[in-house]
Amino acid sequence: MDIQFTEEQELLRSSVQRLLRDQYDFDARRKTVASEEGISRKQWADFAELGLLAAPFSEDVGGLGGGPLSTMIIMQEFGRHLVVEPFVETVVLAGGLIEQAGSDQQKQGFIPEIIAGTKIWALAWAEKGSRFDLATVATTARRDGGDYVLSGEKTAVIAAPWADYLIVSARISGDRDDRGGVSLFVVDRRAANLHLQSFKTIDGRRAAEVSLNNVRGQLLGRDGEGVAALEACRDRVIGALCAEAVGAIGELNSATLEYSKTRKQFGTTIGSFQVLQHRMVDMFIAHQEALSLMQHLNLGLSAGEAAVSRLASGAKSKVGYAGKFVADQAVQLHGGMGMTDELNIGHYFKRISSINIQFGDPAYHLLRYARLDTAA
Amino acid sequence: MELALSPEDAAFRDEVRTFIADSYPAEMRVPNPETDLTKEQMLLWHRVLHKKGWIAPLWPKEYGGPGWSITRRFIFEQETTRAGALPPLAFSVTMVGPVIYTFGNEVQKKKFLPRILSGEDWWCQGYSEPGSGSDLATVRTKAVRDGDHYIVNGHKTWTTLAQHADWIFCLVRTDPSAKPQSGISFLLIDMKSPGVTVRPIITIDGSHEVNDVFLENVRVPAENLIGEENKGWTYAKFLLGNERTSMAGIGRSTRYLERLKRIVKAEIPQDDPAHLEFIRDIARVELDVLALEATELRVVAQMARGIDPGPAASLFKIRGTEIFQNITELTHRAIGNCGLAIREHPVSANHFMPGPDYGHTASEKYLNSRKLSIYGGSNEIQRNIIAKAVLGL
Numbered sequence: 001m002d003i004q005f006t007e008e009q010e011l012l013r014s015s016v017q018r019l020l021r022d023q024y025d026f027d028a029r030r031k032t033v034a035s036e037e038g039i040s041r042k043q044w045a046d047f048a049e050l051g052l053l054a055a056p057f058s059e060d061v062g063g064l065g066g067g068p069l070s071t072m073i074i075m076q077e078f079g080r081h082l083v084v085e086p087f088v089e090t091v092v093l094a095g096g097l098i099e100q101a102g103s104d105q106q107k108q109g110f111i112p113e114i115i116a117g118t119k120i121w122a123l124a125w126a127e128k129g130s131r132f133d134l135a136t137v138a139t140t141a142r143r144d145g146g147d148y149v150l151s152g153e154k155t156a157v158i159a160a161p162w163a164d165y166l167i168v169s170a171r172i173s174g175d176r177d178d179r180g181g182v183s184l185f186v187v188d189r190r191a192a193n194l195h196l197q198s199f200k201t202i203d204g205r206r207a208a209e210v211s212l213n214n215v216r217g218q219l220l221g222r223d224g225e226g227v228a229a230l231e232a233c234r235d236r237v238i239g240a241l242c243a244e245a246v247g248a249i250g251e252l253n254s255a256t257l258e259y260s261k262t263r264k265q266f267g268t269t270i271g272s273f274q275v276l277q278h279r280m281v282d283m284f285i286a287h288q289e290a291l292s293l294m295q296h297l298n299l300g301l302s303a304g305e306a307a308v309s310r311l312a313s314g315a316k317s318k319v320g321y322a323g324k325f326v327a328d329q330a331v332q333l334h335g336g337m338g339m340t341d342e343l344n345i346g347h348y349f350k351r352i353s354s355i356n357i358q359f360g361d362p363a364y365h366l367l368r369y370a371r372l373d374t375a376a
Numbered sequence: 377m378e379l380a381l382s383p384e385d386a387a388f389r390d391e392v393r394t395f396i397a398d399s400y401p402a403e404m405r406v407p408n409p410e411t412d413l414t415k416e417q418m419l420l421w422h423r424v425l426h427k428k429g430w431i432a433p434l435w436p437k438e439y440g441g442p443g444w445s446i447t448r449r450f451i452f453e454q455e456t457t458r459a460g461a462l463p464p465l466a467f468s469v470t471m472v473g474p475v476i477y478t479f480g481n482e483v484q485k486k487k488f489l490p491r492i493l494s495g496e497d498w499w500c501q502g503y504s505e506p507g508s509g510s511d512l513a514t515v516r517t518k519a520v521r522d523g524d525h526y527i528v529n530g531h532k533t534w535t536t537l538a539q540h541a542d543w544i545f546c547l548v549r550t551d552p553s554a555k556p557q558s559g560i561s562f563l564l565i566d567m568k569s570p571g572v573t574v575r576p577i578i579t580i581d582g583s584h585e586v587n588d589v590f591l592e593n594v595r596v597p598a599e600n601l602i603g604e605e606n607k608g609w610t611y612a613k614f615l616l617g618n619e620r621t622s623m624a625g626i627g628r629s630t631r632y633l634e635r636l637k638r639i640v641k642a643e644i645p646q647d648d649p650a651h652l653e654f655i656r657d658i659a660r661v662e663l664d665v666l667a668l669e670a671t672e673l674r675v676v677a678q679m680a681r682g683i684d685p686g687p688a689a690s691l692f693k694i695r696g697t698e699i700f701q702n703i704t705e706l707t708h709r710a711i712g713n714c715g716l717a718i719r720e721h722p723v724s725a726n727h728f729m730p731g732p733d734y735g736h737t738a739s740e741k742y743l744n745s746r747k748l749s750i751y752g753g754s755n756e757i758q759r760n761i762i763a764k765a766v767l768g769l
Contacts, residue, residue, distance in 0.1 A: 128731070131644065131712045155730060156713035197728045202718045202739050209730045265511035275756060331746050335509050335754065336534050336586075339579045339747050346580035350743065353708075357715050367649045 003069070003295050012055060012070055016077040019050055024081045026344045032084060033204040039085050039162055048117025053091055061099055061111045068236060068301040072243040072294070079247025082347055084205055086120055086159035092240045093233060094121030094167050097184065101221025101229045106186070110165070122163040122189075124154035124210050125230060132360035134169070134230045136177045139212065141170035141185060148172075148185055148219060150212045158358070160208040161198040163189045168210075168217060169226050182226035185217030192216075203354040204347070234359050235312040239301045241355045242294040242319045248348045249287045249323055252330040255345060256280065259334055276333060283329055286322040293318050310372040313365040320362030323352040381447075388448055392455045399424050400461050408737045409462040410744075411583040412723050415498070415540040422464040422495040431493055432469050439477045439485070440493045446680045457627020467536065468492045468499040471615050472545045475562065479603040479611050488543075488564070502532040502546030502565070502589060503612070510757045512547070513556040513609065517591060519548035519563055521598065526550075526563060528571075528594040534751065538574050538587040541567050546591075551606050562608035564600040565591070581743040582721040616753065623752065624692035625700055626669045632703045633662060639710045639734055654710065661702050668695050687765040690758035697748035697755065708742035711735035718743075 005013070023043065032040045047053055055070040057063020064070070071092060078087060095114050098106055113119040130136035139152025150170045160166060166187045174181030187194065194215045196208040221229050257280060260271030270276055297315040300308040327349040331338035338345045356362060370376065381389060401420040406412040425431040433449045435441030444452065456463055473492050476484055491497040508514045517530025528548055538544065544565050551559030565572070571594035577586045602611060640654045672692065675685045708715045714731035718739040729736045749755040763769045 126713045131648070131650070156716050158716070197730070199717045199728050199730060200720055201716045202743070203716075207716060209728075264507075265509065265514075273756075275759075328746070332749055332754075335750050336504070336747075339750065341578040341580060341582070346743075349746075350580060353742075354716055357713060361709055361712075363653055363709070364650060367653070371649075 003299065005073075009066070009069060009073055012066065013073045013077065015050060016052065016074055019046065020077055020081040020083070024083060026082075026347075029082055029084065037162065038200075038204070038206045044085050044120070045117050047085065047087070048115065052087070053117055054115040056091060057095060057099060057111060057115065061107050062115055063111070068239050068298050071236075071240050072298040075240045075243035076247040079244035079351075080251045082204075082248070082344070082351055084203075086122065086162060086205075088237060088240055088244075089123060089159040089163070090114055090119075090121045092237050093123040094165070096236050097123070097167055097220065097229060097233050100232060101184065101225070106218075106220065110186075119164040120159065120162050121165050121167065122157050122159040123233075124157040124160065124166050124168045126155045126157075127153060128155050130155075132364045133177065134234065135179045135182060135227045137169050137171045137182050137226075138176050139168065139170040141172050141183060141217065143172075144216075148183075148217050150185060150187065150215045150217050152212055154210040154212070156207055157210050158201065158205060158207045160189065160196055160210055161206040165189055166194075166210065167220060168212065169230060170217075172223060179227045180224050183223050184220040184226045184229060186220050187212070187215055187217040201354060203351040205354075231309065235309050236301060237359060238312040238316045239294075239298045241358060242290070242297060242315050245319050245323045245352055245355050246287070246291050246294045248352055249290055249326045252326050252345065252348050253280075253283050253287050256283065256330045256333050263335075270333070279329055279333065283326045286326050290319045290322040310369055313360075313368040313372065316360060317362040317365040317369060320356045320365070324356060324362070327352045381451075385447055385451065389451045389455065392452055393459070395428065395430075396455060396459045396461055399428075400459065404462055405460075407719075407723075407733075408740065411581075411585065411721070411740070413462070418462065418465070418540075419495045421461060425464060426494055431464060431495075432473060434470060434474060435477065439473075439489050446676060450676045454627055457625065458630065459627075460631055464495075465498065465537070467501050467545075468495075468497065471501060472499045472543075472564075475545070475602060475611050475615050478614065479562075483599065484564075484602070497542045498537070498540050500535050500538040500541035500544050500567075500589075502535060502544045504534045505531055506533055510754050512612070513560070515547045515549060515560060517546065517548045518552070519550050519561060519596070521550075522595075524598050526596045526598060526601070528563070528565065528591045528596055530591050532589040532591070533586075534577070535574075535587045535589045536585055538567070538589050539576065539584070543567060544572075544589060545602075547608055547612055550608075554606065557609040559606055560608040560612070561605050562602040562611045563596055564602065565594060565596050566600075569594045569596065571595075578721075579744065579747070581740040582718065583740065583744065584721065623689075624668055624672050624696040626665060626672060626696075629661075629665050629696070629699050629703060632700070632707065633658070633665060635734065636703060636707050636710060639707060642732070642734075643710055643712060654706070657706055661699060661706070664695065664699050664702075668692070668699065687761050690753075690761045693752060694755050694758045694762075697745075701745050701748055704738070704742045704745045708738045711738050715739055715742075 051064055052074055054063045055066040055074060059065045098110050125134060127138055139150060141148040141150045150168060166189050168185050168187050169182055170185055171181050172183055193213045195211045198206055198208045201207050260276060261269055263270050293315045297311050300311050330345050331349055334345050337343050403417055404413060404421055429442055432441045433444055433452050437443035469492060476488050503512060505515055519526040519528045544567055546563045546565055547560050548563050549559050550561040571592040573590040575588040576584045577588060578584055637658060644651045644654060678685060714735045715738060717730050719729055719736060720727045
């Protein structure tokens with residue numbers, strides 16, 4: 001089942017690796033995270049120049065046609081370097097939704113700006129009390145001339161403080177958790193009557209609570225099909241986040257292994273203790289399983305398989321638990337050093353924790369995987 | 377769960393409960409007492425307890441302890457943690473104090489004990505070094521005798537709240553040629569001495585609890601040596617024994633468990649399939665707490681009859697820390713998307729945090745509690761202790 005990468009894909013991987021190796025070491029990242037804005041616009045421009053922001057888009061809309069496998073390649077490397085710039089939010093979430101559901105005019109208007117690196121996007125779907133359910137939407141939209149006017153509150157919108165545009169789910173009809181009646185809208189982040197309350201996230205990013213009080217927005221995709229669009233979008237972002245998690249898991253394992261071979265206590269390296277050897281074997285197995293399932297999912301996404309949504313939940317759960325186990329043990333085996341802000345280990349721990357919350361935690365997706373079993 | 381108490385002890389329990397409810401300083405009721413209080417605020421409760429004569433439950437009466445039985449000491453600790461009161465600084469009262477009155481000379485007792493009781497001196501612990509974590513016997517900080525002084529050079533780390541400390545008790549190597557355990561001495565060092573530098577270590581939750589302490593040609597009067605030169609390991613082990621017994625943390629776990637239940641009730645509707653998962657997970661932890669509490673009561677009853685639980689105390693450290701980690705993890709999970717947010721340090725009301733108040737410290741507690749299975753002798757080391765000393769393997 002191992003993926004045989006094409007020459008183009010290998011080229012993509014090596015060029016991302018080179019860029020990150022040259023420009024994205026842990027100190028550079030630390031400076032970016034500590035900066036006023038919290039991301040590097042220059043880095044974002046470099047991503048654009050290298051074609052990373054174009055990679056997954058189809059050629060029809062000016063992309064490189066790499067699809068989910070190019071996203072997977074990029075995200076795995078981003079996971080290894082703990083990249084904070086909003087590739088997931090802008091390219092995978094918003095870009096994916098526009099390409100999937102947008103009108104020709106919207107595609108031609110918005111996607112070139114994403115590819116050029118001149119506009120950043122964020123997706124506002126969660127609300128207080130919605131937890132991980134895409135259909136629980138209390139934010140309303142009402143028609144007003146050719147536009148819509150949106151009112152409501154969105155929660156934990158990652159990258160909103162950096163964004164130029166938001167995609168917002170809002171209800172045109174139905175009750176709070178009806179699947180029908182929800183549509184997606186594009187909103188200018190600097191629009192009148194749109195307010196952000198920004199905060200820092202555990203993994204060194206910025207997010208915001210977004211309140212909309214009669215904010216103008218344009219419909220994205222067909223009226224009432226917002227939930228279905230978000231579900232497909234979630235499958236894709238799970239592919240990306242799992243790839244990122246696998247990148248982080250791999251780094252944690254190699255760092256821990258290295259540390260266990262050099263750190264001496266009781267007159268010998270700690271890696272010579274059997275209890276720690278077995279622990280690291282389990283960490284290795286967790287990585288292998290996570291890598292396999294993550295690739296399997298991305299191949300399914302790439303082939304447009306019908307049953308991919310159940311697999312996405314399965315992978316989110318399995319990779320999530322694997323990541324949590326590895327991150328816990330990497331901190332534990334590094335001892336006090338694993339607890340420090342100075343060492344990168346804790347930052348991988350926090351990124352994995354954050355991935356495990358986004359779009360549903362491992363327990364949520366385990367239940368969803370079980371529920372979608374047609375044989376059960 | 378309660379100990380079967382005599383009428384006198386039951387009356388004592390009620391007295392303690394009322395006293396805490398009436399006298400615990402309101403100023404100390406902040407979102408996260410462990411990180412949000414200034415030194416002065418942390419000392420408020422210490423001073424109240426000192427005035428009442430209850431600051432040092434462990435200490436014999438002659439040194440200023442209240443003269444409580446083991447049962448009463450346990451009741452006091454239980455009531456304190458159940459009430460969510462931040463216990464007074466352990467390094468002063470629970471750790472160095474008993475070493476001084478057990479192994480120190482009369483001059484040292486007179487000089488240090490009253491100031492520990494009053495809270496005038498804040499102590500920190502100079503044990504761990506970059507190369508000596510679990511393997512404490514390899515400490516390399518050197519103390520070389522020079523007339524009536526020691527000249528100390530070395531690097532201590534993970535020194536909790538050293539930024540507030542007036543004094544540090546250190547394990548130092550006085551005989552480099554002896555076997556690791558035999559060449560160590562126990563030395564008290566004034567933090568204001570020239571050559572002492574404190575450097576903050578920021579942890580993954582963003583807080584500043586621990587520090588590096590650098591000692592460069594620090595001149596320490598020889599009269600600050602505790603007991604005999606090269607016998608420090610004995611005193612250190614004595615002290616670590618005191619540290620471990622209090623690690624079951626039943627009161628704290630019980631409080632956090634109750635809070636977790638309230639959060640799950642508020643966050644997750646009963647018809648959400650996740651609800652049943654949480655109910656099950658919570659029940660499992662609750663049984664873990666109950667079993668540990670029952671074990672603790674059994675041990676306390678044994679101790680009251682004069683039976684030393686010995687290395688079984690490692691069991692409390694292992695299970696107590698695992699349980700608390702589990703609870704903080706469930707709490708972080710329960711708040712869903714709000715778990716992405718973390719408070720900025722130093723804490724300020726100007727920083728916005730999303731979601732209800734009960735979730736505001738969930739992320740930092742979850743991250744911070746990863747340390748529990750590492751510090752005070754890692755849980756791997758504790759398991760080694762049980763394997764060797766209890767099971768005879």
